[in-house]
Amino acid sequence: MRVLLCPDKFAGTLSAPEVAAAVAEGWRTVTDGDDLLIRPLADGGPGFVEVLAEALGGRRVPVSTVDPLGRPAAGEILLTADATAYLESAQACGLHLLSAAERDPKTTTSYGLGLLVAAAVESGARTVVIGLGGSGTNDAGAGMLAALGVTPLDPGGAALPYGGAALAAVDALDGAPRLRGVRLVAATDVDNPLLGLHGASNVFGPQKGADRGDVLLLDAALERFAAVLERDLAGCPTGLGTLPGGGAAGGIGAALLALGGTCESGIGLVTRATRLDAALDTADLVVTGEGSFDHQSLRGKVVAGVAGAARDRGVPCVVVAGQVSTGRREAASAGVTDAYSLVEHFGGEESGGLDAALSRPADGLRELGARLARQWSR
Structure with a gap:
């Protein structure tokens, strides 16, 4: 399976390359037979x-x-x-x-x-x-x-x-x-x-x-x-x-x-520079993400650009984020197949999930990477 990992940074905690590396590390704990292509992205902001x-x-x-x-x-x-x-x-x-x-x-x-x-x-x-x-x-x-x-x-x-x-x-x-x-x-x-x-x-x-x-x-x-x-x-x-x-x-x-x-x-500029379109053309699954997946994510941000491009190719696109507040219908219309939240992964805000997501984002992303591999890898 060819998996394209192309996240944005998690603002205040991890750079885009660090996010991609953590998800890839978790994925490989489940299977090392998939081809993981790493393309960290940015939309003009930090990174x-x-x-x-x-x-x-x-x-x-x-x-x-x-x-x-x-x-x-x-x-x-x-x-x-x-x-x-x-x-x-x-x-x-x-x-x-x-x-x-x-x-x-x-x-x-x-x-x-x-x-x-x-x-x-x-x-x-x-x-x-x-x-x-x-x-x-x-x-x-x-x-x-x-x-x-x-x-x-x-x-x-x-x-x-x-x-x-x-x-x-x-x-x-x-x-x-x-x-x-x-x-x-x-x-x-x-x-x-x-x-x-x-x-x-x-x-x-x-x-x-x-x-x-x-x-x-x-x-x-x-x-x-x-x-x-x-x-x-x-x-x-x-x-x-x-x-x-x-x-x-x-x-x-x-x-x-x-x-x-x-x-x-x-x-759009970063997509061209990283030759993301060529990578999308051969991907079986796209994983993108950012610190907070909210209504602003769908207005010119990395997630919107990646999800739209994946949708146009008929490729599933999943989002990993620190927090997810975008509705499922709104996300689906933008091309997002599913979204995974670190806060919810760590038990939700009432159970200290927000603190854990901010203090241990790399750990959480590795665990989410393994979860994605179990759910999506052939």
Whole structure:
């Protein structure tokens, strides 16, 4: 039997390669006669560079940057032979870089991502691909733009403080982007627009620490900033606040679109880089997964991309996840044959399953791998 293992990371616990390795190890305790093909994936969020480096080769270059609160952070860019640089916003803007008490999208900044983009530009890259996802910011990329030479100003001509809330007072822009003509590509894990009920502030703000009042303030601030970008930034498309993907990573997608960039599905890009289609064509079973399999999983995430591709080929696709909250009918319509939860495997939340899933995810995945082999292997 040919089994394709192509999970995303389990955020905060295991990388995508570690998830795949644990499931494979468990499977092989039951049978070693099956052909296990491992293809770790990413959708633009944390792990994007690691997965692409494994698939494409190239040179990983460390870059000093800052986190959402301006503290020193370690980042990197992947440089490939075709003059393309790959980087991920989560290394500078990631929610995982903040403690629970530090999460405040009114003040966090994407400035560190601008430093990574600048490093990629200075490396001589002609195309810069930015993986978007897992961010702790909601500033519509204003910090990133400032690091690239475009500073938002208040009515008095002073530079605005960092963070999304300050954009409520934005009046003009100063400077021009220092991009040397590079092509920008936003690899997004969602298709949400910048503004409105489905926008960055309303949908993703609460998980970054925003209450209802903060959400309303931030959405209004980003609406004002989008209008200023359309007016003052050469080449910015009209209707910036409504463009698909603009809401990715707290609105960084919109800033990249304003700079003339394009949005592309992160999972689609990784699928091509890892030659996943060829592997799917010969698979008898597909195993994918992520930390939380929920309603957002079916909007541009790894699981949705993999399950849809498996469904189109008539191949069963099972999901392993830390938690599963997607309904069976909704999952089935996306191409998911079955879903397995670590929390339930460890006895459910009331029996300490959540704590066990967070503290022993590799153990649980090995056990689930063995269970899958018993249920699915010929």
